[in-house]
Amino acid sequence: METNHSVMWINVFTAKPGKLDELVNIQAEELLNFKDNGVPGWMSSRWHRSVEGNKAIMITTFEHIDFHKSWLEKTDFSEHLNKVSHLIERAEGGYYTLVASVDNS
Numbered sequence: 001m002e003t004n005h006s007v008m009w010i011n012v013f014t015a016k017p018g019k020l021d022e023l024v025n026i027q028a029e030e031l032l033n034f035k036d037n038g039v040p041g042w043m044s045s046r047w048h049r050s051v052e053g054n055k056a057i058m059i060t061t062f063e064h065i066d067f068h069k070s071w072l073e074k075t076d077f078s079e080h081l082n083k084v085s086h087l088i089e090r091a092e093g094g095y096y097t098l099v100a101s102v103d104n105s
Contacts (some may be wrong), residue, residue, distance in 0.1 A: 006043060007065045007095050011058040014090040020054045023087040027058065030080060041067020054089075065095060 015023045031045050043061040050056065062068040
């Protein structure tokens with residue numbers, strides 16, 4: 001995989017029935033902490049929820065894949081996982097790169 005370009009880590013969360021609102025709120029708060037901590041190589045994060053259903057998607061962009069991998073190795077997620085694990089039925093993540101972008105402007 002090319003590591004010289006920005007990369008998106010995309011997580012798709014399936015919330016347990018009736019738990020999507022709580023998951024969305026906790027993760028939104030966590031994004032503010034992420035920004036305040038000045039994570040090296042972090043460019044942006046976007047948090048989306050499904051209009052219908054029980055899914056949410058987190059898209060986090062890093063300058064390149066090595067920044068994300070380094071952050072994962074150094075970060076203790078146990079406290080955060082304790083806050084959200086009871087809300088999540090399933091989570092699936094992976095790395096993506098931008099192939100094309102079209103704007104209506």
